[in-house]
Amino acid sequence: MMNPSRRRLLLENRIYIIFAAVCIAALVLAPEIRDFGVAWNVLAQSSIIGIVAVGLTLVILAGQLDLSVGSVVTLAGVIALGQQGTIGIWPAIGLALLASVAVGCVNGIIVVKAGVNSFIGTLATMIGVQGLAFVVSGGAPTVGIDPAFGALVDTAAIGPLTPRMLVFVAVALAAHFIVTRTAAGRNLLAVGGAPDVARLSGISSSAYQFGALVVCSTLAGIAGVVLGLSLNTGTPLAGQAILLPAVTAVLIGGTSLSGGAGSVLKTFAGVLLLGALGMGMNFRGFPIHVQSIVKGGLLLAVVLLDAFYSTRRTGLLGAVRLNTSGLILPKVKGE
Amino acid sequence: MDPAPSMLRSAPGTAQKIKRAASVYAIFIVLVVLVVAGTIASPAFLSVNNFLSIGQAVAFVGFAAIGMTFVSISGSFVDLSVPATIAGSGIVALAAQPYVGPVGGVLLGVATGAAIGLLNGLLIGYVRANPVIVTLATVSIGLGVVQLFVGGQYVYNQSPLFAEFAQGKAFGVPNVLVALGLAALAAHLLLTQTVFGRWVHSTGGGYAASRAAGVPVRRTVAVVFVLCGVFSALGGVELASMIESARQSAGTGYEFDAVAAVAVGGNSLFGGSGTIPRTLVGVLILGIINNLMILTGIPAEAQGLVKGVIIALAVFMDIRLRRDRS
Numbered sequence: 001m002m003n004p005s006r007r008r009l010l011l012e013n014r015i016y017i018i019f020a021a022v023c024i025a026a027l028v029l030a031p032e033i034r035d036f037g038v039a040w041n042v043l044a045q046s047s048i049i050g051i052v053a054v055g056l057t058l059v060i061l062a063g064q065l066d067l068s069v070g071s072v073v074t075l076a077g078v079i080a081l082g083q084q085g086t087i088g089i090w091p092a093i094g095l096a097l098l099a100s101v102a103v104g105c106v107n108g109i110i111v112v113k114a115g116v117n118s119f120i121g122t123l124a125t126m127i128g129v130q131g132l133a134f135v136v137s138g139g140a141p142t143v144g145i146d147p148a149f150g151a152l153v154d155t156a157a158i159g160p161l162t163p164r165m166l167v168f169v170a171v172a173l174a175a176h177f178i179v180t181r182t183a184a185g186r187n188l189l190a191v192g193g194a195p196d197v198a199r200l201s202g203i204s205s206s207a208y209q210f211g212a213l214v215v216c217s218t219l220a221g222i223a224g225v226v227l228g229l230s231l232n233t234g235t236p237l238a239g240q241a242i243l244l245p246a247v248t249a250v251l252i253g254g255t256s257l258s259g260g261a262g263s264v265l266k267t268f269a270g271v272l273l274l275g276a277l278g279m280g281m282n283f284r285g286f287p288i289h290v291q292s293i294v295k296g297g298l299l300l301a302v303v304l305l306d307a308f309y310s311t312r313r314t315g316l317l318g319a320v321r322l323n324t325s326g327l328i329l330p331k332v333k334g335e
Numbered sequence: 336m337d338p339a340p341s342m343l344r345s346a347p348g349t350a351q352k353i354k355r356a357a358s359v360y361a362i363f364i365v366l367v368v369l370v371v372a373g374t375i376a377s378p379a380f381l382s383v384n385n386f387l388s389i390g391q392a393v394a395f396v397g398f399a400a401i402g403m404t405f406v407s408i409s410g411s412f413v414d415l416s417v418p419a420t421i422a423g424s425g426i427v428a429l430a431a432q433p434y435v436g437p438v439g440g441v442l443l444g445v446a447t448g449a450a451i452g453l454l455n456g457l458l459i460g461y462v463r464a465n466p467v468i469v470t471l472a473t474v475s476i477g478l479g480v481v482q483l484f485v486g487g488q489y490v491y492n493q494s495p496l497f498a499e500f501a502q503g504k505a506f507g508v509p510n511v512l513v514a515l516g517l518a519a520l521a522a523h524l525l526l527t528q529t530v531f532g533r534w535v536h537s538t539g540g541g542y543a544a545s546r547a548a549g550v551p552v553r554r555t556v557a558v559v560f561v562l563c564g565v566f567s568a569l570g571g572v573e574l575a576s577m578i579e580s581a582r583q584s585a586g587t588g589y590e591f592d593a594v595a596a597v598a599v600g601g602n603s604l605f606g607g608s609g610t611i612p613r614t615l616v617g618v619l620i621l622g623i624i625n626n627l628m629i630l631t632g633i634p635a636e637a638q639g640l641v642k643g644v645i646i647a648l649a650v651f652m653d654i655r656l657r658r659d660r661s
Contacts, residue, residue, distance in 0.1 A: 119412050120412065123413065127646060130643070251468065
C-alpha cells in the first residue's frame with residue numbers, strides 16, 4: 001500500500017501524470033505531432049479555450065461557477081467584428097471588452113449581491129447574453145473590415161509566439177502569480193475554501209467573488225475578440241463549443257468545484273491536454289462528433305475517478321477522505 | 336428597500352397577508368395580465384385557434400418542463416441533457432419504426448430517454464456527482480452518439496398512425512395537447528399523492544435531514560433523473576410525430592426553455608417546493624410571450640434575450656420572496 005501522504009500528493013498532481021500519458025498517446029496516435037511546428041499548433045489551438053479556462057479557474061477557486069463564458073465569447077466577437085464598420089477597429093474592440101465587463105458585473109450582482117446560486121444565476125445570463133449576441137448580430141455572421149488586421153493575431157510576434165498564444169500564456173502566468181504569490185490570491189483561496197473563516201478574518205468574500213466573476217467575464221471577452229479577429233468573422237454561434245472544454249480543462253486539472261483548492265498552472269496543463277487530445281484525434285480523422293463523445297467521456301471519467309477516491313478511506317483512523325475535486329458532494333452522516 | 340424593523344416583529348397585518356397571497360398567486364395574475372395585454376396589442380390574439388397554436392408550439396417544451404420540475408424540486412438544479420434526450424428519442428422512434436412498428440418505435444424512443452436518465456441518475460444520485468457537470472458531459476456524449484448514427488441527416492416518418500400521435504385530434508383538441516395533459520396529470524398525481532412525491536419534496540428541502548429520517552435520498556434523486564429522461568423523451572417522440580421527422584439538432588435549446596418555464600412558474604430552482612400546474616402556467620406564459628412577440632413583429636433574435644431576462648427576474652423574485660417568508 002502506498003502511504004497516504006504520498007498518495008495524496010500523487011492525486012493532487014495527477015494532472016501532470018495524465019498530461020504526460022495523453023502526450024505519449026497523442027505521439028503514438030499521431031506521429032505527425034513529433035514535428036515541432038505541429039506540436040506548437042496545440043498551443044495555438046488551445047489558446048481561446050485556455051484564456052476562458054483561466055478566468056473560470058479564478059471563479060471556481062472563489063467557490064462559484066460561471067456558465068455564461070461561452071455566450072460572452074460570442075457577444076464579444078460579434079461586437080468586435082460587427083461594429084468595426086461603424087466605429088473603427090480599436091473602438092469596436094474596446095466596446096466588446098466593455099460589454100464583457102458589464103456581463104461580469106451583472107453576474108456579480110445576481111450571484112453575489114442577490115445571493116442567487118451561481119449555477120442558476122449564470123445560466124440565466126448565459127441564455128440572455130446569447131440572445132443579446134443574436135440581437136447585436138442580427139442572427140448572421142459579420143465580417144471585419146480589415147482581414148490583414150485579423151491575420152496579425154496568428155502572425156509570429158515574439159519568436160514563434162503569435163499574439164493569440166501570447167495572450168493565453170500571459171494571462172495564465174499573471175493569474176498563477178496572483179493566486180500563488182499575492183495576498184489577494186491567498187484571500188481568494190480562503191474565500192472559496194473556508195468562507196466562514198475568511199469572513200471572520202475580515203476578508204470581504206463578496207468583493208473577491210464579484211471580482212472573480214468580472215475578471216472571468218473579461219477574459220472570456222478577450223478570448224472572443226481574439227477568436228473573432230483571427231477568423232475576421234463574428235458569428236452568433238462562435239462560443240457554442242467553449243463551455244464544455246473549458247470546464248473540463250479546469251476540473252481535469254484538479255481545481256476543486258467546491259472552491260479554495262486548485263491552481264491556474266494545473267488548468268494550463270488541462271487545457272494543453274485537451275488540445276493534444278484534439279490534435280491527435282484530428283490527425284487520425286476522428287469526426288467532430290466522436291471528439292465530443294471523447295470529451296464528454298473524459299469529463300465523466302474525471303467524475304468517476306473522484307468518486308472512487310473520495311470514498312476510499314485512508315490513514316490509520318480510516319476517516320480521512322481524499323475528496324480532491326469537489327465534484328462529488330460531501331457524504332452525509334450514515335451514508 | 337427594507338421594511339421597518341417593527342414590521343418584521345409584528346403579527347401579519349393585512350398588508351402582509353396581501354403580500355403573501357400575491358407571492359403565491361403572482362404567476363396566475365401575470366398570466367391574466369398577459370392575456371389582457373395580448374388582447375389589446377393584437378386583434379388576432381384572443382381566439383381559440385391562436386391559443387391552440389400557442390399550445391401546440393409550447394407542448395414539446397412542456398414535456399421537458401414537467402421532467403425538469405421533478406429535478407428542480409429534488410434540489411438537483413437542472414438536467415442539461417434534455418437536447419440529447421429529445422433528439423435521441425425522436426430518432427430512435429422513427430428509425431426503429433420499420434422493424435417494430437410505430438408503437439414499438441415510441442416505446443423504444445421513450446426507453447432511450449429512460450436510459451440517458453438512468454445514466455444521469457446513477458452518477459448524480461448514487462455517485463453524488465454534481466448534476467450540472469454530469470449532464471453537461473452526457474449531453475455532449477448523447478448528441479455525439481446520435482450524430483454518429485444519423486449524421487446531420489433527417490430521419491423521416493413512414494407511418495400514418497405515428498403521425499396521428501401528435502397531429503390527430505380528439506374532440507377538436509390536438510392529440511399532442513391531450514398527451515401533454517395526461518403526462519401532466521400523471522406527474523401531478525405522482526408528486527402530490529404518492530410517497531415518492533413526498534420523498535422528492537423532502538430530499539430537495541433538506542438532503543441530510545431526509546436521509547436521517549429514512550428517506551432513500553439516493554434512489555429518489557436517481558429516479559428523478561430517469562423521470563426527466565422519460566418525460567423529455569415523450570416530448571421528443573411527440574415532436575417527431577408532429578413534424579414527421581427527427582434530426583440531431585431537434586432538441587437544441589429545450590433545456591433552457593424548460594428551466595425557464597419551471598422558474599417562471601414560480602417553482603423554486605433550489606429544491607423543496609414546486610408543482611406541475613405552476614410549471615404548465617410557466618410554459619404557457621413563455622408561449623404567450625413568444626406568440627405576442629411574433630404577432631407584434633418583434634424580431635426572433637430578441638427572444639433569447641427576453642427569455643434570459645425572464646429567468647433572471649423569476650429567480651430573483653424567488654429569492655426575495657423566500658427571504659420575506661422566512
